[in-house]
Amino acid sequence: MKNELTQEQVAQLFDFTRKHYVEYYDVQVELVDHLASSIETEMEQNPNLSFEQALNKVFSGFGIFGFDGIAQTKGDAVAKQQRKLWQQKFLELLQWPNLIKSICIFIIIYLLFSLFDKESIIIIFSGLLVVWSLSLLLKEGIYTKRTLKKKLVLISHRYQYLGFCYAPIYIYQFFGDWLIAQQTWLLSLLFTVLILELIAYQITSKLIFKEAKELYPEAFKDFVVSN
């Protein structure tokens, strides 16, 4: 009969993954279960094998790079998946009934450009995007610090999309005259798209945190162990 590993041995496996530079808890969980299942089978087939000997044997199955490639590919996969989610949420903002709100944003920006100095509005909206994105990062950073006790790869790739918020500032800095010379509707469209991208980021980010908490509640500080 297969003997299940003890709580201490499972904890040892978590230590083992950490020693092999797997820093994210969500990656550790999968590797620990694989190692544990494999060790249990090895020890069942050869009862004289110690836990440490079985672990070494099982780990050799991961090849010379050990866990390296696994942590890397997991990160890439998460980034790709979340980028898709972000794009999906952005497209939803262009569909009924959200489309009404998006058109309203465009009209407001268009009116502002028509009523006031173009350059001033460009500067205000460029600054607004930067401040908005930084405040989001700060808010999420504080939330992560307060609630998370284990690092998750699932929530570590969110920031990659926010670079677009700084685009208008750079364009204004290097091609200011060209930017101001653009037609009002085109500028309004540009800032509407950027604002919608940021709203889509906010929605995506909330969903990412929600999914992380559902899948790995024990990685959060408010998790209560129930027996």
Added chain:
Amino acid sequence: MFKSNQLFKGSLTTIILSLLEQNDKMYGYEITQKVKELTQTDLKITEGALYPALHKLEGEGLLTVTIEKVGNRNRKYYQLTENGKTETVNKLADLRDFIEQMQLILNTKLSSQ
């Protein structure tokens, strides 16, 4: 008997998708064992190859994951999404076409010798 795993490396994602189509949900270790069982240990999916392939499929939205408590540890199960189910049908059809083409090429070559 399979003497080389090289041929199968390119088909790893198809093998995973096909297994998940037949078994509803599976975890990483179970997939390696299932492949071993089906091929009588001739074909081994190494862990170093399996997990990157699983993560890639998950990233492409073909797989979804759930976590279940099993004994004193958590287990991550993979399941096909709707897109994954469609992709499995397409990949299996591609593989069958490829095998037919190879058979045709090899048979033509052999008969001309």
